[in-house]
Amino acid sequence: xxxxxxxxxxxxxxxxxxxxxxxxxxxxxxxxxxxxxxxxxxxxxxxxxxxxxxxxxxxxxxxxxxxxxxxxxxxxxxxxxxxxxxxxxxxxxxxxxxxxxxxxxxxxxxxxxxxxxxxxxxxxxxxxxxxxxxxxxxxxxxxxxxxxxxxxxxxxxxxxxxxxxxxxxxxxxxxxxxxxxxxxxxxxxxxxxxxxxxxxxxxxxxxxxxxxxxxxxxxxxxxxxxxxxxxxxxxxxxxxxxxxxxxxxxxxxxxxxxxxxxxxxxxxxxxxxxxxxxxxxxxxxxxxxxxxxxxxxx
Numbered sequence: 341x342x343x344x345x346x347x348x349x350x351x352x353x354x355x356x357x358x359x360x361x362x363x364x365x366x367x368x369x370x371x372x373x374x375x376x377x378x379x380x381x382x383x384x385x386x387x388x389x390x391x392x393x394x395x396x397x398x399x400x401x402x403x404x405x406x407x408x409x410x411x412x413x414x415x416x417x418x419x420x421x422x423x424x425x426x427x428x429x430x431x432x433x434x435x436x437x438x439x440x441x442x443x444x445x446x447x448x449x450x451x452x453x454x455x456x457x458x459x460x461x462x463x464x465x466x467x468x469x470x471x472x473x474x475x476x477x478x479x480x481x482x483x484x485x486x487x488x489x490x491x492x493x494x495x496x497x498x499x500x501x502x503x504x505x506x507x508x509x510x511x512x513x514x515x516x517x518x519x520x521x522x523x524x525x526x527x528x529x530x531x532x533x534x535x536x537x538x539x540x541x542x543x544x545x546x547x548x549x550x551x552x553x554x555x556x557x558x559x560x561x562x563x564x565x566x567x568x569x570x571x572x573x574x575x576x577x578x579x580x581x582x583x584x585x586x587x588x589x590x591x592x593x594x595x596x597x598x599x600x601x602x603x604x605x606x607x608x609x610x611x612x613x614x615x616x617x618x619x620x621x622x623x624x625x626x627x628x629x630x631x632x633x634x635x636x637x638x
Contacts, residue, residue, distance in 0.1 A: 406431055
């Protein structure tokens with residue numbers, strides 16, 4: 341009999357995971373899977389569970405939670421010899437990976453779609469010992485998102501991050517970056533560097549409109565130093581999907597990126613604190629066997 345591991349974060353989505361647990365288990369059973377359900381209790385539990393599922397050669401892993409839980413589950417699958425099918429039920433504030441894959445943000449719909457989904461191989465990226473599916477950000481604006489109040493994040497979603505970004509852009513801190521990529525080296529002062537894998541970043545689905553989940557590319561955006569009016573113009577470009585056209589933004593599409601700074605700087609990886617500069621980012625093309633809704637099959 342086929343085996344599936346169902347990983348859920350009971351605290352995600354205002355603790356709504358328990359409401360949908362039975363539906364997921366029944367759905368997977370109806371698909372012919374023996375279901376092994378695991379609940380996370382602490383950081384890295386989802387990673388450890390997913391790695392165990394790979395080692396035991398489970399056929400399918402389904403993760404339910406926010407972007408942090410999904411990132412952990414994918415990190416547990418990454419670079420394992422056995423590659424199970426993977427899908428997710430989004431319960432977070434932003435749910436970028438679900439948006440990029442066309443998975444419904446309505447949990448019952450996402451669960452029902454498991455029955456008719458298709459397999460599609462999608463990219464992830466690796467930086468140090470970390471993996472990500474959506475975004476790596478570095479700079480004052482990125483660091484400011486650590487301070488977003490959980491209640492505010494729940495109420496405002498992506499807008500909460502934007503508000504913190506406006507606060508951060510007003511400070512006078514200048515960071516010198518040296519960024520090496522496939523096409524050369526960029527060096528100078530910048531407020532923010534983004535490395536995107538998908539079109540949805542922070543809930544804004546047009547930030548990187550050219551980014552596909554399986555294009556084998558890292559989409560690099562270097563936001564040069566700008567005063568508040570310039571930052572607001574850039575924010576408008578994000579909303580309109582015109583970021584690449586903004587004069588204060590350097591854009592590169594590449595397969596490898598090396599980032600150095602004049603002093604160590606922490607990164608934000610898929611919404612959580614990541615590694616510290618200097619580091620190298622590599623694309624792992626078509627690395628994850630994702631189950632996506634049939635209307636998103638390409």
